[in-house]
C-alpha cells in the first residue's frame with residue numbers, strides 16, 4: 001500500500017502539507033525532500049508518514065528525496081515544541097533549523113596528486129615536489145609552497161603527467177576533541193562546583209544547574225570540565241556552548257581549542273554560508289562534537305546532544321525579537337529536556353527567573369564566590385553628578401577625570417562604559433525645536449561622526465547630516481544633544497592627548513575578526529582608554545585594566561520597563577567587574593544623578609543578594625515574572641482606522657480564563673515604525689496557566705485582514 005508523507009516547509013504556513021510517496025522512495029521521518037507547491041519546488045522535511053487509505057483525493061507526489069542528512073527526531077520535536085511555545089507557525093523555527101542545510105556548498109577545490117608515472121627528467125626541485133605530494137592532496141599553489149618551488153615547476157609536472165589534477169569536495173574536518181588534555185588546576189571552590197556538575201552528569205538525563213559565580217571566578221574553566229566529562233563518557237556525545245554576542249565567541253573558541261586540542265565549530269550570523277553548510281552537515285552526522293555559537297545554534301540538528309551551556313545566561317541578547325520570537329535560554333532548557341541532556345546556565349548576575357528556579361530547587365545552584373587567584377573585586381564608588389558635574393558640553397566629571405589621569409600615569413588601562421552607539425543620541429533644530437526622526441518612524445536619528453551620517457538604530461535608515469533643518473529650513477541650526485561613545489572618545493582624546501584611545505561598539509567593530517583584533521590589542525596593553533558599549537563590557541579579561549568608569553549609570557533605568565533595574569544592575573556589575581587583578585586592585589566609578597536609587601546602593605555595597613531580594617519582593621507583589629507569566633501582542637497596520645477597529649474586535653475576542661488578565665489595546669510607545677502604526681496588548685497570567693495555549697486560542701478567534709500583522713511575544717523583554 002502506498003504512503004502519505006506530511007512535509008513541513010520552512011515558511012510561515014499553519015501546518016505540514018500532505019504528499020504521496022512515490023513507490024520505492026523509502027522515505028523516513030526527518031528526511032529532507034523536494035516537493036511541488038504551486039509552480040515552485042521547495043525543500044521541506046518529512047514530519048510524519050502514514051498509510052494511504054483508499055478514496056482520498058489524489059495527492060501530488062514528493063518530487064525527490066534529497067541526499068542531505070536527515071533531521072534527527074530530537075530536532076524535529078524541538079522545532080514543533082518551540083512553535084507551540086512561541087505561538088507561531090512551525091515553519092518559522094524550521095527555517096532557522098534549515099539555514100545551514102540550505103546554504104550553498106563550498107565549491108570543489110582543484111588538487112594535485114602523484115600519478116605514479118615518473119617525470120621524464122629528475123631534478124632536486126622536482127624531487128622535492130614529489131616528496132611533498134605524498135599524503136593529503138594539496139592545491140597546486142599549496143604544493144608549490146610546501147615544496148618551496150615556483151608554480152611553473154608544478155605546471156611542468158602536470159603537463160608531463162607525473163602529477164594529476166582532480167576536483168575534490170571541500171569536506172569539513174572537525175578534529176575530534178581530546179577530553180584527556182589536562183585542564184587548568186582548579187582551585188577548591190572551582191573543584192567543588194566541577195565535582196557537583198560531574199555528579200549531575202553521571203546521573204544522566206535532563207538536569208539543569210545554575211553556575212552562579214562572580215566575574216573572574218573561573219566559570220568557563222568549570223563548565224569546560226563538565227564538557228570534558230561528557231565527551232569522555234560517550235564517544236559520540238555532543239556539546240553546545242551558547243554565547244550572547246559574536247564578540248565573545250572568539251575568546252571561548254580559543255579556550256575550547258586549548259582545552260581539547262581541537263577547534264570547535266563556530267555558528268553565528270557572521271559565518272560564511274559554505275562554512276555554515278559544513279558545520280550543519282557535520283553536526284547532523286555526528287562528526288562535529290563541540291559547537292560554540294550564538295542563539296540560533298540551538299536549532300542545529302544534533303544527533304546526540306549531551307550538554308548545553310548557556311554562558312552569560314542573564315543576557316538580553318538571547319532574546320530574539322524579530323521574525324520567530326524566542327528566548328534562547330528558555331528554549332535551551334526545553335531542548336535539554338527533549339534531548340535528555342544536561343543544561344548549565346552560567347552568570348555572575350543570573351536572571352531573576354533562574355534565581356527563582358535555583359531557590360525553589362528546580363535547578364541545582366552552584367556558587368563561586370571568589371575571583372580566581374585571590375584577585376579581589378574592584379572598589380565601587382558612586383559619583384554624585386549633582387555635586388561634581390562635568391563642565392558644560394563635557395560628560396566626564398572631575399573625579400573620574402582625576403582617576404583616569406592616575407591610571408594612565410601608572411601605565412594601566414581604563415574602560416569607559418556607555419551603552420550608546422554613535423556620537424550624539426539626539427539631533428534637534430535650535431530654530432524650530434524639531435527632533436530629527438527617520439521617515440514615518442517615532443525613533444530619533446543618532447549622529448555618527450565616523451560616517452558623517454544620521455542613523456536610525458531601529459530601522460537602519462541613514463542620511464548625511466543636512467546643512468539646513470528639513471522642517472523649517474534654518475541654516476546651521478542642527479545641534480547634537482547628549483553623548484554617545486564617539487563623543488566620549490573625543491573628550492578622552494582631548495583630555496589625554498598622549499593616550500591611545502579606542503572605541504568598541506557595533507559600529508566600529510563590525511565582525512568577529514575585528515572584535516578579536518581589538519580585544520587582543522586591549523589585552524596586550526596597546527590601548528590606554530577603551531570607550532565601549534555593552535559589546536565589550538562582558539566576559540573579557542584584560543590584565544592591566546584597573547579602572548572602570550560608567551559614564552551614565554542611570555541610562556538603563558530611564559526605560560522604566562519591568563526589567564530596567566535588573567538589567568541596569570547586571571550590565572553595571574559586568575562593566576565594573578572587569579577591573580583589577582590580584583596584584584593590582586581595581587576600582588570602578590559610577591556617574592549617577594540618583595545615587596540613592598536601590599540599584600546604585602546595591603552596586604556600591606556590592607550586595608547582589610540584597611538587590612535580588614528587594615527586586616524579587618516587588619515582582620512577587622505585582623505578580624510579575626518570575627512569579628507570573630507575561631505575553632505581549634503587537635498589532636500593526638498602515639491604516640489607523642482599520643487598525644483601531646481590528647484591535648477593538650480582538651479585545652472582545654479574548655477568552656475569559658481565570659488567572660489571566662488582558663490589558664490594552666494601547667498605543668505602543670514606538671507608535672509608528674516605517675509608516676506602520678502599532679498597538680499593544682499585555683497579558684498577565686498566573687504561573688499555573690498554560691499561557692501559550694491561551695494565546696493560541698485567542699489568536700485562533702481572530703482573522704486579521706491582509707494589511708494587519710499580529711505578532712505574539714511570549715515573555716516579552718521589550719515593551720516598546
Ligand code: ADP
Nearest residue numbers: 184185186187215216217218219220221372541
Ligand atoms: P568567569 O567566566 O567566571 O568570568 P573565567 O573562566 O574567564 O571566569 O576566568 C577568569 C580568568 O582566570 C581567566 O583568565 C582564566 O584563565 C583564569 N582562571 C580561572 N580559573 C583558573 C585556574 N583554575 N587556573 C588558572 N587560571 C584560571
